[in-house]
Amino acid sequence: MRRLARAIPGGMALGRWLRRHFDPALREIHRLQTGEPGLLQPFPDTLEERYPELFDAIAARLAELPSPRILSFGCSSGAEVRALKRRIPTARIVGLDLNRRVIARARAADPDGDYRIAAAPSAGEQFDAILAMAVLRHGQLESERPQNCAAIMPFARFDDALAALDSALAPGGWLAIGNAHFRLADAALTARYEPDPAEFPQLSHPNLLYGPDDRRIELPGRIAVLHRKLD
């Protein structure tokens, strides 16, 4: 089919349109890409128990709190929320995602969970830990690896998203950023955070990063994944 589509003028574009038209998952992604200016990673891929060492580390750091408040930003179908619930059954966990289909799946898998179709928590809501995993990135940056990210996802969008997350994180709280194309060390609010030295096998050594001028940066030996917000 692909070979046929390539042979016909406009065939590839028509093929994309047909797929989008008939595949509800692609249709939802297209709706977000054309209607949500704050959209980050548009693709909702996730896995059960995707970052077990990180989830364990967060549970250990929150162990003193009887009922910690946790935000899973870009939760997709909720695997991350469920992994955290297994480790901290008393936690109050909110899962946020702009994609209506994945939130419906999360709710179906976990009817007691707090899953919301949103890009930000409610005004004034505060959390003891926020996870932004595989959301401060873009699949097209990964596949095309351009020298400059501005046309696909500018650094400013990462900085804006971080500012919103920062306002929802309680002083002393934990911010996890992983599987990202940007790092907290380059963000405007980095001075408000202390990097945690813990290393995580799949997360501490990214293979593609962009800096505040939108250009690719030389890869550092390792980056911090967990960060503590200073009091």
Ligand SMILES: C[S@@+](CC[C@H](N)C(=O)[O-])C[C@H]1O[C@@H](n2cnc3c(N)ncnc32)[C@H](O)[C@@H]1O
């Ligand atoms: C790759 S999934 C990440 C799932 C999970 N956190 C993980 O690491 O496995 C990225 C999700 O982020 C969501 N997303 C992108 N931009 C968002 C935004 N501004 N607010 C809320 N969710 C967003 C997408 O809809 C998508 O479901």
